[in-house]
Amino acid sequence: MMNHEMIYFYDGSFDGFLCCVFDSYANKEVLTAISRDEDFIPTLFASRVIVTDRSHANRVFKKVVKVSPYAANLLQKGFLTCMPEKEIHLYHLVVKLLRDGPGFLRNFSDETLFPVITAVRHLNGEAHLLKGFIRFSELGGVLGSEIEPKNRVLPVLRSHFCARYMNDRFFIYDRTHKEALFYAAGKAMIRPLEDFQMAPPDDAEAAYRVLWKRFYDTIAIKERYNPKCRMRNMPKRYWNTMTEFQDEAFFRSQNSLAAVPDPSAPNGIPAPATPPGSGLSAPESGS
Amino acid sequence: MDVLEKLTILTDAAKYDAACTSSGGNRTARKGYIGNTSSSVAGCCHTFSADGRCVTLLKVLMTNRCVYDCKYCVNRRSNDTRRAAFTPEELADLTINFYRRNYIEGLFLSSGVFRSPDYTTELMIKALRLLREQYRFNGYIHAKAIPGTAPELVEQLGLLADRLSVNIELPSETGLKTLAPDKTKTAILSPMRQIQVRNQQNKEELVKYRHAPKFAPAGQSTQLIVGATPDSDFHILRLTQGLYDRYRLKRVFYSAYVPVVEHALLPSKDIKPPLLREHRLYQADWLLRFYGFRAEELLDEDHQDFDPRVDPKCSWALTHLDFFPVEVNTADYESLLRVPGVGVVSARRILSARRAGPLHIENLPKLGVVMKRAQYFLTASGKMPDGLRFTPDSLLRGLIAAERPSLPQQELVQLSLFDTAV
Ligand code: SF4
Numbered sequence: 001m002m003n004h005e006m007i008y009f010y011d012g013s014f015d016g017f018l019c020c021v022f023d024s025y026a027n028k029e030v031l032t033a034i035s036r037d038e039d040f041i042p043t044l045f046a047s048r049v050i051v052t053d054r055s056h057a058n059r060v061f062k063k064v065v066k067v068s069p070y071a072a073n074l075l076q077k078g079f080l081t082c083m084p085e086k087e088i089h090l091y092h093l094v095v096k097l098l099r100d101g102p103g104f105l106r107n108f109s110d111e112t113l114f115p116v117i118t119a120v121r122h123l124n125g126e127a128h129l130l131k132g133f134i135r136f137s138e139l140g141g142v143l144g145s146e147i148e149p150k151n152r153v154l155p156v157l158r159s160h161f162c163a164r165y166m167n168d169r170f171f172i173y174d175r176t177h178k179e180a181l182f183y184a185a186g187k188a189m190i191r192p193l194e195d196f197q198m199a200p201p202d203d204a205e206a207a208y209r210v211l212w213k214r215f216y217d218t219i220a221i222k223e224r225y226n227p228k229c230r231m232r233n234m235p236k237r238y239w240n241t242m243t244e245f246q247d248e249a250f251f252r253s254q255n256s257l258a259a260v261p262d263p264s265a266p267n268g269i270p271a272p273a274t275p276p277g278s279g280l281s282a283p284e285s286g287s
Numbered sequence: 288m289d290v291l292e293k294l295t296i297l298t299d300a301a302k303y304d305a306a307c308t309s310s311g312g313n314r315t316a317r318k319g320y321i322g323n324t325s326s327s328v329a330g331c332c333h334t335f336s337a338d339g340r341c342v343t344l345l346k347v348l349m350t351n352r353c354v355y356d357c358k359y360c361v362n363r364r365s366n367d368t369r370r371a372a373f374t375p376e377e378l379a380d381l382t383i384n385f386y387r388r389n390y391i392e393g394l395f396l397s398s399g400v401f402r403s404p405d406y407t408t409e410l411m412i413k414a415l416r417l418l419r420e421q422y423r424f425n426g427y428i429h430a431k432a433i434p435g436t437a438p439e440l441v442e443q444l445g446l447l448a449d450r451l452s453v454n455i456e457l458p459s460e461t462g463l464k465t466l467a468p469d470k471t472k473t474a475i476l477s478p479m480r481q482i483q484v485r486n487q488q489n490k491e492e493l494v495k496y497r498h499a500p501k502f503a504p505a506g507q508s509t510q511l512i513v514g515a516t517p518d519s520d521f522h523i524l525r526l527t528q529g530l531y532d533r534y535r536l537k538r539v540f541y542s543a544y545v546p547v548v549e550h551a552l553l554p555s556k557d558i559k560p561p562l563l564r565e566h567r568l569y570q571a572d573w574l575l576r577f578y579g580f581r582a583e584e585l586l587d588e589d590h591q592d593f594d595p596r597v598d599p600k601c602s603w604a605l606t607h608l609d610f611f612p613v614e615v616n617t618a619d620y621e622s623l624l625r626v627p628g629v630g631v632v633s634a635r636r637i638l639s640a641r642r643a644g645p646l647h648i649e650n651l652p653k654l655g656v657v658m659k660r661a662q663y664f665l666t667a668s669g670k671m672p673d674g675l676r677f678t679p680d681s682l683l684r685g686l687i688a689a690e691r692p693s694l695p696q697q698e699l700v701q702l703s704l705f706d707t708a709v
Contacts, residue, residue: 211385215385216334222338
């Protein structure tokens with residue numbers, strides 16, 4: 001007999017999640033929630049703490065791939081999304097897939113598929129925007145960048161930037177999820193990183209920042225000024241990591257106290273600076 | 288003059304060009320080179336300017352010096368404006384450094400006619416060659432081919448660029464004669480034809496030799512100015528269709544005329560750029576390229592201009608009510624595409640989803656169908672949405688209201704002018 005109303009706790013990893021699926025089958029239990037260990041709260045429901053076992057995880061994943069490679073991809077991507085209770089949605093997807101076969105995956109409006117696919121589209125959409133909105137600074141021959149995404153986009157962005165800057169060294173720091181993508185000499189890795197502060201720019205870096213801001217402020221046509229349209233296409237939450245929306249301090253080189261040329265254009269439309277403190281970084285000396 | 292000042296002048300002079308996409312490019316990353324352009328970044332905007340337009344490329348002129356005197360243009364010889372020119376080195380350096388910082392997807396290089404078309408093009412070639420060969424730039428390049436340039440130089444330009452464009456600007460020969468006296472229709476069309484023919488040849492070469500050098504692999508585009516001349520929408524759309532059919536253009540861009548000068552032959556300087564009209568032309572252009580419409584279906588001799596109140600597809604639907612309703616469970620792809628509120632993506636989803644079982648009205652919003660518009664024109668399993676009643680009049684009002692939130696502010700101002708006239 002199936003045991004209802006079970007809650008599983010796991011370590012937060014993708015493998016850990018797959019083990020929840022594995023154990024639910026092994027124990028013949030139907031899950032109502034899957035939560036991370038750290039969110040553990042004593043509850044009235046029966047619960048279980050799941051230990052991550054790679055071989056179990058692999059077996060589940062292989063099984064899903066065999067039934068539908070597309071579903072396997074949805075699982076991986078879905079796990080990166082910021083969908084609330086993503087684990088239980090993904091769990092339902094696997095259960096339905098193994099019970100009914102992959103036919104329902106064709107129907108975008110299917111009630112099990114729809115929330116997952118919507119979340120994955122949100123992830124892909126955010127990653128797509130960030131492919132454009134990410135800004136790098138060059139410091140000591142390394143390109144560095146910071147982002148604040150809602151979803152865990154780094155695994156999605158990885159191949160794009162690794163191909164683009166194949167011969168460079170670069171990193172992207174995800175402030176939201178406190179992890180960073182590092183790339184050097186053909187190798188990329190994503191690692192947790194608790195805290196990170198970008199050093200202030202040198203002369204060359206500061207000069208290119210000024211040039212870019214000037215370009216930005218000049219390219220708009222005044223007679224077509226349309227801030228609403230800009231906001232719709234580029235939501236404000238992205239602005240605080242973008243060069244063109246920084247305040248003056250951001251354009252000042254660490255080496256010179258000399259006045260920098262005013263980055264905004266004489267006849268252009270100056271971009272609003274995001275409030276101080278939310279800029280790319282607080283200046284920090286000696287790095 | 289320093290680079291910052293040059294950049295300011297040469298950006299300001301280039302901003303009226305509407306083209307700013309990196310579509311159609313396909314350069315996979317190469318060892319020792321920087322950059323890649325693939326379909327995965329098509330439509331990748333690096334920022335949006337204060338006018339809400341997508342910024343993908345570093346859009347600048349090589350120089351704004353010009354020996355021509357096109358009446359509508361800020362760079363014309365007779366205009367008293369500051370002049371500047373990039374050196375090839377400055378331009379290559381800017382491009383590569385912007386690209387490394389991910390400010391841009393590549394370069395869109397245009398120019399005023401400095402001394403002669405050939406001389407200008409040679410300068411551009413020098414800059415692009417530096418960028419490709421010395422800086423090993425593998426990102427996107429869109430270069431302007433200047434009417435009157437020698438074919439050998441256009442050839443060289445095409446081997447360096449992903450996309451070429453020759454701007455027609457004025458949609459009729461009369462417009463050209465009066466407003467751009469130094470340019471002729473032949474001077475514009477002959478490089479376009481050359482690019483088309485060469486492009487086709489190149490495709491065949493590439494089938495035979497995989498490593499044959501690529502000539503403008505992302506094809507060519509052009510731009511038409513809307514509202515500087517009395518040409519009708521019908522005229523413009525038919526011209527567009529001809530360019531897609533006969534010159535295999537990848538894109539036609541429309542640029543609402545911004546009055547920059549006072550001239551007897553041009554609209555007065557306090558006229559607003561016709562943004563709504565530009566918007567309708569883009570919508571219609573979309574219908575030509577992806578929805579299987581022909582210009583003659585959308586407009587004709589008796590209806591020369593688009594209805595400002597509803598988009599061209601709704602307009603078509605309203606005059607073809609006998610075509611509807613379309614049953615989503617049985618209609619073919621082409622018919623689905625004719626339904627207002629159904630797009631290319633949602634039509635494909637319908638085709639796929641209905642193989643898993645019959646579709647009902649409730650499924651449609653989740654498939655991406657915009658019901659506010661579509662509800663009047665379709666059935667699902669024989670049913671229309673519950674409680675839907677409408678007359679031709681309320682139908683029109685419903686469609687106007689459905690589009691309104693998606694129209695930019697300024698266009699609404701224009702629109703409300705029309706409303707009172709109805
Ligand atoms: S040739 Fe080009 S830059 Fe020169 S005046 Fe005509 S449109 Fe302007």
